[in-house]
Amino acid sequence: MERRKFLQNGTLAGISALALGSLGQSAQAAGPHSELDTKGKTFNLNYAPHDGMFRNSGGSTFLDQIKYMYDQGFRAIEDNGMLGRSPEEQSKIGDLLSKLGMQMGVFVVDTGNNWKTSLTTGKQEFVDAFLNTCRKSVEVAKRVNAKWATVVPGYFERNLPIGIQTANVVEALRRGAEIFEPHGLVMVLEPLSDNPDLFLRTAEQSYEVCKAVKSPSCKILYDIYHMQRNTGNLIPVMDWCWDEIAYIQIGDNPGRKEPGTGEINYKNIFKHLHSKGYKGVMGMEHGIAGKGKEGEDALIKAYREADSFL
CATH class of the missing domain: 1.20.5 (Single alpha-helices involved in coiled-coils or other helix-helix interfaces)
Known part of the structure; x- marks a missing residue:
């Protein structure tokens, strides 16, 4: 040559x-979990964004955002304020979820008394408000095909012994469960960390209440963010209370933003939940660390990373 x-x-x-x-x-x-490989694919667990989480990427309306969530691989939503939406909007949301094959997560049974001293007192006015809101919640649940509704019993009544307060809450919840049971709706009790006046503070306490109510319509919402702040020891406590846990929510600590922004090892927790066979909704009840569309893209990337436990 x-x-x-x-x-x-x-x-x-x-x-x-x-x-x-x-x-x-x-x-x-x-890599095996790159954006090219994973965009649009469903996740290993059923994460549920909420209204406003993708307003920059999906659009200003909740319906448009739901479509965007679906395109990113999410198969559930949650909406704390669903009870306050019009019946027409609720029906539109329910119809879209059905069309897309997506699941409705929790909405809040908001009596207007959740953030004050109420059910712990045993006073009839608070019980009546709770039961009326439970009946209203059943109708909302039908429109959006919801299976879970968040219940917050309110604040401590400092003038009553803790045993009396607990009995008052249990009695009110039993009556609420009687309303929900025929419709297959489950109220999930959420122990919170927002302030020390809240009656329901830990998963173990919620477990005790659920055992006392004795209803398939009264279970625990285990919010990982709140439980990290109040008790820590996340996985062992979760396992202790497992047969009463019906719903999980997410938020890193400190800051209550997406996984990877704080101290919680979410990949390990997600792996544990998956190994237990958890098939329920994982509510993304947190803010976003970044801003604009870039922040929303980073949020999705954070979930892809935390979900890459297999």
Whole structure:
């Protein structure tokens, strides 16, 4: 072969090798859980965003955001304020979820007394308000095909012994469960960390209340953010209370933002939940660390990373 042709052929071969090598390195760098591989795919667990979480990427209306959530691989939503939406809007949301094959997570049974001293007192006015809201919640649940509704018993009544307060709450919840049971709706009790006046503070306390109510319509909402703040020891407590836990919510601590922004090892917790066979909704009840569309993209990336436990 002539020296000139040999050099030409060698140069072409070198260019081809470099090109193939670059493609191989790019694919390797992308990794098994890259955005190219995972965009639009469903997650290993059923994470549920809420209204406003993707307003920059999906649009200003909740319906548009739900469509965007579906396109990103999410298969559930939750909406604390569903009770306050019009029946027409509730029906539209329910119809869209049905069309997309998505699941409705929790909405709040908001009596207007959740953030004051109420059910712990045993006073009839608070019990009546709770039961009336339970009846209203049944109708809302039908429109959006909801299976769970969050219940917050309110604040301590500091003038009553704790045993009396607990009995008052149990009695009210039993009557609420009687309303929910025929419709397959489950009220999930949420222990919170927002302030020390809240009666329901720990999963263990909620477990005790659920055992006293003795109803399939009274279970625990285990919010990982709140439980980290109040007690820690997340996985052992979760296991102790497991047969009464019906719903999980997410938020890193400190800051109550997406997984990876705080101290909680969410990949390990998600792996544990998956190994237990949890098939329920995982409510994304937290804010976003970043801003704008970039922040929303980073949130999805954070969930892809935390969900990559298999």
